[in-house]
Amino acid sequence: MLFVDVPSSAFDAPSYLPSMIRAISLALFVLATAAHADTWEQTTWRRTAFYRGTISTEQAAPGTLQVAAVDSYEVWFNGEYVGSGSDWTQVLTVPVELDSGVNHLALRVVNHGLGVGNGFLTHLRAHLEDSLLVVPSTTDRSLVPWYWSDQEPADLAWTTANVSKSDDWAVPQEGSIDRDRLSVPVSSSAAVLAGFSGDVDIGSMAGSVSLNRLDGVNLALGNPRSPEETSDGDLRTAWRGRPDPIDQKIEIDVGSPRRMHKVRVITFGDDDTERKRNSIRGYSVQQSHDRVQWVEIGFLQDIREYARTEVTFEPEVIRFLRVVVTEASDNSQPLVAEVEAYGTGHNYRGTYVSPPLDLGTASHKNFGRVHWDADLPVDTALSLQFRTGNELSDFVDPKDGWSAVAESDGLWFPSPEPASLVQYRVNLNTLDDRTTPSLGSLSIDFSSQDVAVSSAQGRVTPNGAPMGVATEFFYTVDLAFGPDDDGVERLELAVPSGAILGEIFGLGGASLAEWQSTDEMLSLHFDPPITTDTQLGIGFAASTFTLSHLFRSWLYAPESDDPLNVAEATDGGWRLLATDPLQRGFGRVAANPPVLTPNGDGMNDETVIEFILSRTIAPVRIVVGIHDLSGRALRHLVLPSVSAGDYTRSGASAGLARWDGRNEVGQLVAPGLYVYRIEAALGAGTFVETGTVAVAY
Missing domain, CATH: 2.60.120.260 (Galactose-binding domain-like)
Structure with missing residues (x-):
């Protein structure tokens, strides 16, 4: 691994920043042997x-x-x-x-x-x-x-x-x-x-990024829950005790339970004489979790070091602590400049933000897969976010433009493309301050050749629709091509349910060769590809069963499987909000047909346990059980990951839970009436619906 030092003369002008970014990127640039193109890798920070x-x-x-x-x-x-x-x-x-x-x-x-x-x-x-x-x-x-x-x-x-x-x-x-x-x-x-x-x-x-330790961190500093004079970091302000200060207390609240091991008390004063007069001569350090019951964890008495004193103790998780005056000099009011509470263990959360990087080349790039290696002990988590731009000014706002949180290795690059610069953010968390997650390496595949279009911005109308109702949408994407771009052969659009394609405008000499839709993606194939600047418009009908949906889209160059992310247009968004949410997250449960005749004649040989799943963002687990009238379980159908949608026979997502009249070992059940039980684990709890289905021969 190479490193580039910036000479001290660079501080005379901020103009060195672009060259430093380029130098850092070049130092971390590795050519990959994979056929895709190039791979940038970072293993040292x-x-x-x-x-x-x-x-x-x-x-x-x-x-x-x-x-x-x-x-x-x-x-x-x-x-x-x-x-x-x-x-x-x-x-x-x-x-x-x-x-x-x-x-x-x-x-x-x-x-x-x-x-x-x-x-x-x-x-x-x-x-x-x-x-x-x-x-x-x-x-x-x-x-x-x-x-x-x-x-x-x-x-x-x-x-x-x-x-x-x-x-x-x-x-x-x-x-x-x-x-x-x-x-x-x-x-x-x-x-x-x-x-x-x-x-x-x-x-x-x-070669790792991890949470730092709190050793030497004054957890009381600047905490608004503590007395201002003793936690403001200013040694020129002081807490003043009474003329008879015995049992008087200075209480510190560090905001949340943290592991601590030391308390330092600093006396106010400009010289030794003043500090001797102002010093507390003895005190007890106590801790509490509820500010009701207090336990002593250390003490000092007969103090002769007047400027500052410390009490150390075995590391202990503490929310509230207090210094209780037990001894004082005669005829003097103590003045305390600061009470400092020092922590140990790891921070609970942290964030590493990289500089903007050009990955070794200043050209526009289509980014591919992102891989990383992380060590995640129990009760720890690590995630990454990305953002892109073409100028350093695109990264001035520290909060703007970040992608959604990515927690799994091997994902497609999630931010708008193509772009010259990329920046990433590592989010680290732990529930146990005795351990930390760590990032060991990060790599990004990219290509300067496999670029479909130089600029692509998308938007959708309308931005609101009633939940569960088929709605006509119109998606537009502005395409601007450069002389070396390959053109757009395929477009994929994230849809909230199976879509029906309508009219298409702005093909610019290209033709729509074919299209298809799944529950999650509408795909259009163009032959010949789109190669001229245009505003492509796509009409389609779909229903939403979630409170919110993002109409993100991806473009593919000819003979490429590397998607190019379309950016959200600045003059219109791609977020859809449900204007009339369904009252229930799980409903319209029924067996269709209510009677099945599993005799192999192709008519009603199976039934679909229908349902509509709504008001959920993440996929949920659904279990369907078939029971006889005595309650004995005959068959279990497990659907491990079901997204919001219409899972009736006529719905866009069609039926998922199908029963063919057989038990767990594949034997046909006897004719009669049976009970189905469908269970869904949603955020608001577990929803259960039951009904009956008949089997006849």
């Missing part, structure tokens, strides 16, 4: 993060800075570039000049997804006139406030700007680096810090 820390000192002085980061990095001090590294094991040691007042430390870190960790650590030493200044990287913002961002800066102003109030910058958490492999020792007081975009981790396991 990379991310860039930007970090900012501020160090305050009353004296200007020379100092020495140590830096280590996974995997490659650049470092600026007070806006001046001071060094870089491409090997995470090699500790960078550089001289720096501290100014009196605020000093700015900035890092750009690229993680190549090699499985060796996440984040960075720094350690600064400087000799002042009468003391030694030691500043390690830390999650304690009362010592050094650190922030991080995944947004590409337009220039180098970020290296000295005040980012603390920017929405694009957040507080980092604990990262991971194998200190034993570093070229020189770095003080153990230096914490590894990291930012995880989308709450996913690409650095801990080589």
Whole structure:
């Protein structure tokens, strides 16, 4: 796998972005041996993060800075570039000049997804006139406030700007680096810090995308359910206790049960004298699931470390916690700047969003099959979404244009085609924070040659119809061809039930050779193919048995089995909504004919247990049982996956549940009256209908 680093000079102008996207795509481009065309594959992920820390000192002085980061990095001090590294094991040691007042430390870190960790650590030493200044990287913002961002800066102003109030910058958490492999020792007081975009981790396991861990994450930060002064991240605000604060409580609600292992209390004050006066001298940490019953999980007493204290405990799933004051100094009201609650375990959900990719070629592409490999432990899930465009501006809105969620490997590419650029999104979820799903590889088949048309946009009228009633629809698709396009030989249109074709307009010199319809798809074959710009119009009649239906369509070039997705037109949609839904999701159950004569003469040799299934989006399981009058089961007919539709003999979907008068072992039953029982598991519960059918000879 190849990797492409962007030089620091690239930050002087955002114009490098298209070339970077092309470079990333080329680095991940693999030619396939399959006859289809080409295959793009990704097995390693990379991310860039930007970090900012501020160090305050009353004296200007020379100092020495140590830096280590996974995997490659650049470092600026007070806006001046001071060094870089491409090997995470090699500790960078550089001289720096501290100014009196605020000093700015900035890092750009690229993680190549090699499985060796996440984040960075720094350690600064400087000799002042009468003391030694030691500043390690830390999650304690009362010592050094650190922030991080995944947004590409337009220039180098970020290296000295005040980012603390920017929405694009957040507080980092604990990262991971194998200190034993570093070229020189770095003080153990230096914490590894990291930012995880989308709450996913690409650095801990080589060649995978997984949920990040919550280690070092302050779960109380910014939580509106907690006291504002102790969870706003601002050390200049404080919770004020009573003059006699014993048994006074600071309660924290983290919003949902999360696994925690540490509580930190930071005292308000500008110097040691103020912090000693304002400090709580003893407290109990308690947790609850209902805010009624509280259990102590740790405590401190006779506190002498006035600036900050911590209580650690065995990891435990907690929703509510509180700090109860048990000791205080005489004649003083305590002032608490922050109460921080630190988590562990994995996030419950996360999202990885790729950059827009051209898959190694700037030309328009017809995308084929999508394959991925994922590890899914029990109680975890992973899904993908895609979107396409031809310019970077097509991807500005982070929410617009995403396909439906895809959970199964090997699907046809689901977004509009052809297109020059593609972007994908990985959605990860777990119900157990002790485990995580992971994506190990992703591949997309594509062709720059097998392109039917350069642009295709579809719409349908009307956009509303009564449920269960045959309705006349008109579907139009705008076709625009380029000089190298192959033409449209076949069109497939998703229909809500079996369709009857009506008039067709706009063939542009082509001819309709044949058509057919199933319960789900209307297919039209053109000979010769359509090769000129036109607005193709297709009239047809169909019924809907769902509350909503999307009239998506697909185009095929001659001798191609790779569908090209039609985009939804901007001046009209393809969504159908039922205007008069049926009151029941399962109805019109009957045996047709009510009497069967299974004697082999071709007349009434079987009966259809008819029904109409409606008001459901996903296919459902239906079981039909045949019983004698004593209740003994004679035959079971299992329909494992039934979509909404009319399953009567005369309905568009025809009959599915057919009984030929035989029992489970294939023997004809005796003449007489029998009971059928049909059961459907719908979202609102299990629906059961019964009736009778007669057998005669």
